[in-house]
Amino acid sequence: MRNALISAVVLSSGVVLASIDAHADEGQWQPYQMPSIAEKLSERGIEIPAKQLADLTQYPMNAVVGLGYCTASFVSPQGLVVTNHHCAYRAIQYNSKKEHNYIADGFLAKSKDAEPSAGPNERLYITEAVTDVSKAVTDNLSQDPLVRYEEIQSNRKSLIKECESDKNYRCSVRSFHNGLEYYLIKQLIIRDVRLVYAPPKSVGSFGGDVDNYEYPRHSGDFTFLRAYVGKDGQPAAFAEDNIPFTPKSYLKINADGVNAGDGVFVAGYPGSTSRYRLTSELQFASDWLYPTLASRYQLRIDTIKAMGNADGEVAIKYAGTLASMANRMKKYNGLLDGFRATDITGIKQNREDNFLKWLTADKTYQSYQAQFDQLESLLDKKRTGMQSRHYFENAQSSALLAAANKLYRLSKEKAKPDSEREEGYQERDMKMFKARLKRIDSSFDISVDKTLWLQDLNAYMGQDNRVNAFDAMLNFDDKTVTLSDKLDGLYSLTSLTDQDKRLAWMQADAKTFETSADPFIRLAVALYDSNMAQEKEKKTLLGELSQARPGYMKAIIAYNKANGWPVYPDANGTLRITYGMVDGYQSRDALYKQPFTRLEGIAAKHTGVEPFNAPKKVLDAIAAQRYGTHKVDSVIKDPSSWICRLFSCLDKPEAFNSVPVNFLSSVDTTGGNSGSPVFNGKGELVGLNFDSTYEAITKDWFFNPTITRAVHVDFRYILWMMDEVDHADNLIAELELVRN
Structure with missing residues (x-):
């Protein structure tokens, strides 16, 4: 009866929270674009000025860092960094041996001299400047395709060489809008990264592959690292006498967290999306690419698991590889299921047809029709090549x-x-x-x-x-x-x-x-x-x-602007900001998924068998209701408000009475956003992004605000683990905790 009522409320309200407009909360925005969407940010309750978010030298953006494959953030003046457990998996694996398996047992350094290297390949990248260099890259290019490609690369390398005159910086020139624009990214490199605190895999990956992309979740997907530099304060390779890095700023952590309906935003390095790709590209991915990749990954996963079960040393060595493959595998399956469940190909084809009608009717852009036809021909050639080389x-x-x-x-x-x-x-x-x-x-x-x-x-x-x-x-x-x-x-x-x-x-x-x-x-x-x-x-x-894609993108951008739709580049591994609100959703099984999960859900899921094998110390703390100062009575600000009808507070508005573990929001994220800080409206840290819901996997191709949800670790759970379970008092003392 309760679920039916909740569903009725959701449906009758037109999915009240999620569907303010057809493109609500969509967009992986470049920081400089924030002033252009200041009104939307304000509507979501985000108080921090958009101009401040656009400035990479100011808080909080100068505390957000990249790992090269995930996102992290500084949380103390002593270079302490927080990210996801799965993002730090290589560092944990690197330090794990048969005699001390930190993957299984977790790790906590009680002092800085006990913090081991995260590995020779681990880096932190701090983006300090983003400069438009489109003209320098694309002016006066040859019409010969191969020469043109080489000229673009040569122009990019020249800009990079000039930017990297200081060896402490890593620079790159990235394409935006499929070659329509190019930006030079300048990043300070931290070369000495150390492992500080990681929960055991049974916390950091509680639920494992079974719960991956699913909700409700109860994953403690967090780990702390630390950035070190030479005694002169400059980046340096690992050395015993290096000192902690002093960041320009570090994030304040709101120990009271967020409530349902609160506005939030996320900053990070999303890897890749395909929202501006053509329908034919989606069809190819659906019909051949994803099934082919998924089949190979499944075979490799099964093989590594079987060999790891027979040899513990193999299991440790391939733990990171296996986790990465399993994540990709589930994503491919989710994409394929999503394409079947929702006719995304049909939706994109309809939009493409409407775009082409507009293109024909608008004299300014009629000339781009030939480029569109040429693009389709080139994409067919690309598909043939991919299949022959695979x-x-x-x-x-x-x-x-x-x-x-x-x-x-x-x-x-x-x-x-x-x-x-x-x-x-x-x-x-x-x-x-x-x-x-x-x-x-x-x-x-x-x-x-x-x-x-x-x-x-x-x-x-x-x-x-x-x-x-x-x-x-x-x-x-x-x-x-x-x-x-x-x-x-x-x-x-x-x-x-x-x-x-x-x-x-x-x-x-x-x-x-x-x-x-x-x-x-x-x-x-x-x-x-x-x-x-x-x-x-x-x-x-x-x-x-x-030559073909930029012209197409010019027309697409003009078309989107004419319709009042958001215009932002596809994700390409560069720093982006996305906003939304704490919000549940109507799942594919017709149940309403509430936005917060509780500690008690860990105990309820626990079977003692991986991946639902919560550590005894966690279960004991839950059983004893050792909540400490992290207990939350309600996740609703105003129990008398209509928003309460969407949650289980229908009868008992104070019924949460636990520590929040994970929560959902409508922010627009993808791979690479793992570890991204989740901010409240004031720019205070309240969680870490680590996943998406299964229904939302197809957002890489098409953003559906009704069901697109990101999954976050609630920082109140992280603090509870540090305080009541692992007694990481030395680290808590480093954090700047604030309350509402």
């Missing part, structure tokens, strides 16, 4: 072959002036190149690598797009020796499993590679011409697309 690229998936390929390519690139080298092979890239080669040891096992590679080779042999050089080197036609035995020979004879010898190849010239007897090096040399030919095809196509 199995050959996968057939090179061995970690050792991938390393050999990169090392031989490096020897070729080093023969060129640095400015002419391919990105990834310039002098600026060598520290990270070396770190990646080192990191192989922490996530590599010969038996696993061989088994996964064998699966990809069998798939390659079962299709028609074969490469002669590859077939000849592995002699697939020789049936007297099994492919498995052939691979055993490669692994037994290579020296690339030795880190020192692997690193030594960075100094070798091309001739040394070409005369080597190492089987993986020989294979890389044999495949080089084929790989380069395919790369040239891709670059030529990208050059053609760099």
Whole structure:
């Protein structure tokens, strides 16, 4: 009866909270755009001035940092950083051994001298400046597609080189609106990152793959790191006598959190969305790309799990890889389910048809019709190329072959002036190149690598797009020796499993590679011409697309503006802001999902078997109702308000009576936003973004405000874990806690 009533309220109100307009809360906005949406922010109850959010030198934006694949934020003047547990998984894995498995047991450094390195590859990136360089990148480009592509890259590299005159900065030039605009991003690099506090996996990933993208959730997906620098205050590589970094600002944490209906915003580094892609691109993803990728990931997941169950050392080494694959796998399945449940292809086709009618009618943009037709033709060519290359690229998936390929390519690139080298092979890239080669040891096992590679080779042999050089080197036609035995020979004879010898190849010239007897090096040399030919095809196509896509985007932007729709670039890994409100939603099973979950939900889900195996100390604290100062009586500001009708406070407005664990909001996020700080209207930290609901996965292609919800760790739960469970008093003392 209660659910029926809630559903009725939601439906009769036109989904009151979520559907203020057709594009409510949509947008992954560049910070400079915030003043243009100041009115919308104010409507959501966000009090911090939009002009302040646009300024990367001011609080809170100068406290938001990137990890290169996730987001984090400074929360103390001593360089303490908070992010998601799954974002710090590599750091936890790096420090885990059989004798101290921090993945299973968690980790807490009670003093700074007990904080270990998060690993040689871990970095923090602080965005200090974003500059429009569109003219410098795109002026006077050749009409020849390949030359045009190379000119764009050359212009980008010149800007990057000038920007990186200070070695402490990492710069990049990113394309926005599919090549219509380019921005130069300048980021300070912190090279010494250390592990400070991580809950066990049974907290940080409570519910595991089963609960991934699901709701209600009860995940403590948080971890604390710390940034260190040299004694002079400048970024430096790990050294025992380095000191904590002093950030320009750090986030205040509101210990009272948020309530249902409160406005919130999120800042972070969303990875990739496809909202401006054509319907044909969505159809291809739905029909071929996602099913093909999902099938391969599932096979690899099953294999790693089985081998990890048989060998604990393998389980530790591949824990991060497995978690990443499982997350992608569920996302692909969610996308496919979403495409089936909602006719997103039909919706996009309808919008595209309307756009084309407008294009034909508007004299200003009629000339773009030819570019649109050309774009469709190029996209068809792109799809054909992806399908023909897919199995050959996968057939090179061995970690050792991938390393050999990169090392031989490096020897070729080093023969060129640095400015002419391919990105990834310039002098600026060598520290990270070396770190990646080192990191192989922490996530590599010969038996696993061989088994996964064998699966990809069998798939390659079962299709028609074969490469002669590859077939000849592995002699697939020789049936007297099994492919498995052939691979055993490669692994037994290579020296690339030795880190020192692997690193030594960075100094070798091309001739040394070409005369080597190492089987993986020989294979890389044999495949080089084929790989380069395919790369040239891709670059030529990208050059053609760099002419067709910007014109299409100009017309799309004009069309959206004419309709009063939001105009923001697709996500591309750069700093963005999105806003919304704390809000539940009507799920696909017709139940209304309330926006907050409680501690008691952990105990209710607990089975003692992974992934629902909450630690005893957590269960004991819940059973004893040791809430401390973190208990919340109600998540509704005004129990007499109409908003209360949407929640279980219908009869008892004070009934929450627990510590909030996770909560939902309508902010517009995607991969890369993991670890992003969730702010209240005053710009105070109230949570960490870590997931989306299953129904919302398709938002990468189409934003539906009715069901699009992001899932956050409530900071009141983090504080409860620190205070009542793990007694991280030293860290709590560093935080600046405020109350309403």
